[in-house]
Amino acid sequence: MTEEFTVQLPFFEGPLDLLLHLIERRELDITKVSLAMVxxxxxxxxxxxxRVDPGRVADFLVVAARLLLLKSRMLLPQERQEEEEEEDDGEALARALEAYRQFKQIAELLAEREAAGLRAYVREAPPPDLEPRLSPNGVSVNDLLAALRDILRQKPPPPESVDKVVRPLRVTVRQRIRTLAARLRQGGRFRFEELFAGDVDRQDVIATFLALLETLKLGWARVEQEKPFAPIYIEPIVENVPAEGEEPEFTSEFDEPPAE
Structure with a gap:
């Protein structure tokens, strides 16, 4: 009675893992020559x-074909090419193997940190210096929204029939920006509530508030508040406000395009 012969193979995650093992075992650099040698x-x-696991052979066969082609080209004499050729299979395979080695080294480093319980990294790079879109000068957007809610509570929506078509805007953000720019050109700071003195209803209030945010983003003004819950003031930056008659450049989904 003969015993069945079995072969025990080391486990490799894929053909690149096997190639890297063969090259590192012989202490070779990752080059086309090294690939041909192994x-x-x-x-x-x-x-x-x-013989052991036919189901895992498919991925290895693809790389095997590329290795055999590479070795045959290196063994056979090649005609000298006058023009520079594109990257061949050997160079592409060597580049892919080098990238695989880098990823494997990083994965091993992360595994060591995981085993040591080091699951966080200290940020070494400084935070990016982002250009501010608004210049509230210590007043947060939440503070402005809270002040806006106070204005809206003073102007409750009028009762309307449920079958009534939504009214189009009587005033646009662009029109409110023109009005606000004229006020800013006069100089002198003024209270946040003064912006909405001439607004009739909630639509007018919203248009005015969006116009204020746009002027802050354009750098025409800043908002100030001495302490929490203190009055909010609008401070013009007169040198940045465009001259009378100049059309502001901005885009808003709540506004009509500028007149041609």
Missing amino acids: TDEYMAYLAALE
């Missing part, structure tokens, strides 16, 4: 793998 060892492993 082709025979790779094919020997593949032959044994076919």
Whole structure:
């Protein structure tokens, strides 16, 4: 009675993992020449793998074909090419193997940190210096929204029939920006509530508030508040406000395009 012969193979995650093992075992650099030198060892492993686990052979066969092609080209004499050729399969395979080695080294480093319980990294790079879109000068957007809610509570929406068509805007953000720019050109700071003195209903209030945010973003004004819950003031930056008659450049989904 003969016992069945079995082959025990080391486990490799894929063909690149096997190639990297063969090259590192012989202490070679990752080059086309190194790949050709380990082709025979790779094919020997593949032959044994076919007997043990045929289901895992497919991925290894693709790389095996590229290795055999590379080795045959290096063994056979090649005609000298006058023009520079594109990257061949050997160079592409060497580049892919180098990238795989880098990812594997990083994965091993992360695994060591995970095993040591080090699950966080200290940020070394300074935070990016982002250009501010608004210049509230210590007043947050939440503060402005809270002040806006107070204005809206003073102007409750009028009762309307449920079958009534929504009214179009009587005033646009662009029109409110023109009005606000004229006020800013006069200089002198004024209270937040004064912006809405001439507004009739909630639509007018919203248009005025959006116009204020746009002027802050354009750098025409800043908002100030001495302490929490203190009055909010609008401070013009007169040198940035466009001259009378100049059309502001901005885009808003709540506004009509500028007149041509």
